[in-house]
Every structure is written in C-alpha cells, then in structure tokens.
Amino acid sequence: MAKLDLDYFEIIIAYKSLTDEAYLASIIDYIKPLYFKNKDVKAVFEIIRDFYEKRGTCPTLTEIKSYLTTEELKNSFKTTVSLFNNIDKNFNIDELTANTETFIKEKSVYHTMMDVVDDINKNSVDTSKILDKFEKACNVSLTTDIGLDLFNNINKVIDDLHSNEKYIPSKWKWLDDKIGGGFLEDGKALYLFAGETNIGKSIFLGNIAVNIAEQNKTVLLISLEMPELIYAKRLCSSVSKIPLSQLKIESETLKTQLDEYCIEHPDSRLIIKEFPPATITANHLKAFIKKLIQKGIKIDAIVLDYVNLLNSTYGDSSYERIKICTEQLRAISYTFNCPIISATQLNREGYEISDPGLKTISESIGLAMTGDVILSIWQEDTDKELGVIKMGFMKNRFGPNFGHCAMRIDYSTLTITEDEHINDTEASTSSINTLSKLAIDN
Numbered sequence: 001m002a003k004l005d006l007d008y009f010e011i012i013i014a015y016k017s018l019t020d021e022a023y024l025a026s027i028i029d030y031i032k033p034l035y036f037k038n039k040d041v042k043a044v045f046e047i048i049r050d051f052y053e054k055r056g057t058c059p060t061l062t063e064i065k066s067y068l069t070t071e072e073l074k075n076s077f078k079t080t081v082s083l084f085n086n087i088d089k090n091f092n093i094d095e096l097t098a099n100t101e102t103f104i105k106e107k108s109v110y111h112t113m114m115d116v117v118d119d120i121n122k123n124s125v126d127t128s129k130i131l132d133k134f135e136k137a138c139n140v141s142l143t144t145d146i147g148l149d150l151f152n153n154i155n156k157v158i159d160d161l162h163s164n165e166k167y168i169p170s171k172w173k174w175l176d177d178k179i180g181g182g183f184l185e186d187g188k189a190l191y192l193f194a195g196e197t198n199i200g201k202s203i204f205l206g207n208i209a210v211n212i213a214e215q216n217k218t219v220l221l222i223s224l225e226m227p228e229l230i231y232a233k234r235l236c237s238s239v240s241k242i243p244l245s246q247l248k249i250e251s252e253t254l255k256t257q258l259d260e261y262c263i264e265h266p267d268s269r270l271i272i273k274e275f276p277p278a279t280i281t282a283n284h285l286k287a288f289i290k291k292l293i294q295k296g297i298k299i300d301a302i303v304l305d306y307v308n309l310l311n312s313t314y315g316d317s318s319y320e321r322i323k324i325c326t327e328q329l330r331a332i333s334y335t336f337n338c339p340i341i342s343a344t345q346l347n348r349e350g351y352e353i354s355d356p357g358l359k360t361i362s363e364s365i366g367l368a369m370t371g372d373v374i375l376s377i378w379q380e381d382t383d384k385e386l387g388v389i390k391m392g393f394m395k396n397r398f399g400p401n402f403g404h405c406a407m408r409i410d411y412s413t414l415t416i417t418e419d420e421h422i423n424d425t426e427a428s429t430s431s432i433n434t435l436s437k438l439a440i441d442n
Contacts, residue, residue: 004102007037011083013100014041017048021058026142027100028052035107040076097142108137132313135283168301168339171211172418174405179373180398183301183339190330190370193343194361195377196351200389200409201343202226202305204377207416208341209270209303210238216267217300220292222285224309228274234414235270243412277309282328289336299338304329306343308363323366330370354380355392355404372397387411388422
C-alpha cells in the first residue's frame with residue numbers, strides 16, 4: 001500500500017472539518033491540533049475544534065472570522081483557504097475514512113514515542129502506562145456502518161431468529177436455561193459471580209473452567225489471587241473427585257485418572273496463568289492472549305479470578321478504576337470472540353443476607369452496569385454444614401433477572417453440582433428444614 005502523504009492530507013482534514021459536521025464529529029475525540037505540521041492549518045483547526053466543543057457544530061464563515069482576533073490568525077486563515085483550492089472536493093467516503101484513520105494513528109504513535117522519550121530522559125518510566133498509551137494510539141475506529149435498519153432489514157432479524165445461537169453450556173441446567181443455553185460461544189459478553197469474602201467465588205470459577213474444558217474446549221484461567229499450582233490442585237480434585245487432602249497420597253491414581261481424561265477429551269485444555277494482584281491491566285491480558293494465539297492456541301473461554309484485582313492506569317478512584325477495568329475486560333470478549341467469566345466482591349451491606357441485589361456490589365456500580373450476567377452467591381446459617389450454596393440473579397441481559405437455585409458443594413473436592421431434590425419439591429424443602437433443625441440442635 002502506498003504511503004499516505006500526511007502533510008497534504010492534513011489540508012483535507014481541515015477542509016472537511018470546516019465543511020462537514022458529521023466528519024468533524026467522527027474525528028473530534030481522536031485528533032489534536034499538535035498533529036498538524038503546517039502552523040497555519042493547525043491554527044485554523046484549533047479554532048474549528050474549540051468552536052465545535054462549545055457549540056456542537058461547525059462554525060460558519062462569519063463565526064470563524066470572529067475568532068480571527070490577531071493579524072497572524074487572519075493570515076493563517078487566508079493561507080489555509082488558499083490551500084483548499086489545490087484539493088479535489090469529490091471524496092470517496094470509504095477512502096477518506098481509511099486515510100483519516102491512518103493519519104490519526106500515525107500522528108498519535110509518533111507523539112506517543114516523543115512522550116516516552118521525554119519520560120526516559122526524566123528517568124520516569126512506567127511500562128504499563130507506555131503500553132496503554134500505544135494501545136490507545138492504535139485504537140482508532142471511524143465507523144461508517146450505519147448499523148441495522150430494522151424495518152428495511154427485517155429479513156436479517158428473521159434469519160437470526162431461526163439460526164442456532166452457539167453456546168458453551170455451564171453444565172448447570174438451571175443456569176443454562178436462564179441465560180439462553182449457556183455462555184455465548186462467540187463472546188461479546190461478560191459473566192460475573194458476586195459474593196462476600198470467602199463465600200466460594202473461586203470455587204465457582206474453577207468449576208466453570210472444568211465444566212467448559214470437559215466439552216473439548218480450551219479454557220484460559222487467569223489467577224490474580226492464587227498461585228498456579230494451588231489452583232491446579234483444586235481443579236485436579238474437582239476432575240478426579242479425589243479429596244484435596246488425599247491428592248498427595250493418591251498421586252498415582254490422580255495421574256492415571258487424568259491420563260484417562262485426556263483420552264476421553266482429546267481436545268480439552270485448561271491453561272492456568274498466575275499474575276500478582278493489581279499488576280496487570282486489561283491491555284496486558286490482551287497482549288498475553290495474543291501470544292497464546294501466536295503459539296497456535298485458540299481460546300474458547302476466559303475465566304478471570306477476579307476483576308477487582310486488575311490494574312488500570314486510568315481512574316482517580318476505585319469506582320473509576322473498576323468501571324474502566326470491567327469495560328476493557330468486556331471489550332476483550334469482542335476482540336477474541338469468546339465469553340469471559342469472572343467474579344467480584346460484595347460490600348458490607350451484602351454480607352450475611354439472602355439473595356443480595358446489585359446495590360451490594362462493592363467498589364463500583366460501574367461494574368454492575370457493564371456486566372451482562374451477574375449472579376449472586378450466598379449461604380444461609382446452616383447451609384455450609386449441609387453442603388449447600390445458593391446462586392441467584394442480580395442481572396441478566398439474556399433472560400429473566402430473578403430467581404435463585406440451591407447447589408450442592410462438596411468441600412472435600414471443591415465440586416459444585418446441581419441437585420433437583422433441594423430445589424423442586426415441597427418434600428425436599430421439608431427435608432432441608434429438618435436437616436437445618438438437626439444441625440442447630442447438635
């Protein structure tokens with residue numbers, strides 16, 4: 001592809017910004033006056049940008065003249081307008097959009113490099129901030145697609161209604177039924193488990209990872225809290241049903257069972273990667289996934305333990321930081337076309353209550369706004385002794401956002417399973433009440 005003449009193209013940008021409000025609106029968040037090399041064009045564009053930010057529209061000729069308060073600005077405007085005479089005003093919109101993106105990206109990368117050099121000279125180097133700057137410099141999209149014209153494209157909607165949406169089941173029927181069949185295989189969705197400290201969020205995430213991998217899928221489990229080998233032991237116990245406390249004694253049995261598992265599930269992979277808490281950003285995570293893809297590893301689902309422990313170079317408060325991290329994490333599910341399942345904490349209001357709601361999400365309600373499905377996890381007074389843990393909906397974009405389900409939890413192997421007997425009948429409710437009474441009496 002031929003290299004874009006950036007010096008010439010900045011004249012085109014100035015002309016279109018002055019004459020096409022839609023074009024100006026599409027670039028205003030990405031482009032800066034310092035991107036213009038020609039000082040006259042730069043001065044005129046600065047006036048156009050300032051006027052748009054105040055009034056939300058392009059300035060007219062009369063309005064722009066009122067901003068030419070010095071002889072230098074008047075001369076700059078005259079010079080710039082004269083340059084417009086040298087360009088062809090008939091633009092191919094797709095070509096114009098592509099070239100504008102190229103201009104912005106190249107200028108942004110160049111100035112980011114200058115900032116990095118300046119930081120190095122000042123002995124002030126933060127590699128995570130540098131990475132974020134370059135990611136932002138390249139993350140420019142001037143969308144020209146108008147979207148879905150509903151009434152004129154109803155056939156597209158009908159075709160989609162009759163198509164088979166692809167899901168990765170959680171293998172918990174109650175959950176799969178509520179969210180339409182499972183986790184969306186093509187991503188564009190973030191699923192979250194919310195619970196108080198030590199309730200079992202990591203246990204739920206580990207079980208989800210095992211259940212997905214069992215379907216001959218590749219799962220990437222990112223741990224920001226627990227060492228890789230500790231997580232691995234937990235998952236081994238869940239897969240083999242050998243109690244955690246017996247794994248060392250039963251190590252030969254464990255190896256035999258996992259070898260048999262691999263024969264039965266030849267395409268199953270579960271990759272555990274540990275990072276220290278609050279050391280990686282969503283962009284670091286994206287870079288790591290790209291490395292796996294370069295090694296020929298196709299990721300089917302990402303499990304992150306857990307979102308609050310991601311770092312962000314943006315945001316002045318925990319609210320802003322968590323909101324940004326959650327938004328970036330959800331965007332990764334678009335980038336790699338796979339679902340992301342994570343967890344978050346509850347605040348003090350959510351401790352020791354049944355079926356906590358969205359208002360009990362800790363640190364940032366921005367997380368609650370961003371997640372597609374948010375499930376609460378809680379236990380009542382005697383549930384732990386009975387091996388019961390409850391799961392309910394806080395939010396669900398894919399179905400009903402209410403209801404809860406009691407699950408069996410085997411603490412010896414950290415395995416969570418469904419048990420219809422503790423959910424579906426009056427007899428089971430009576431049985432649970434009897435067991436609860438016995439637990440209290442004892």
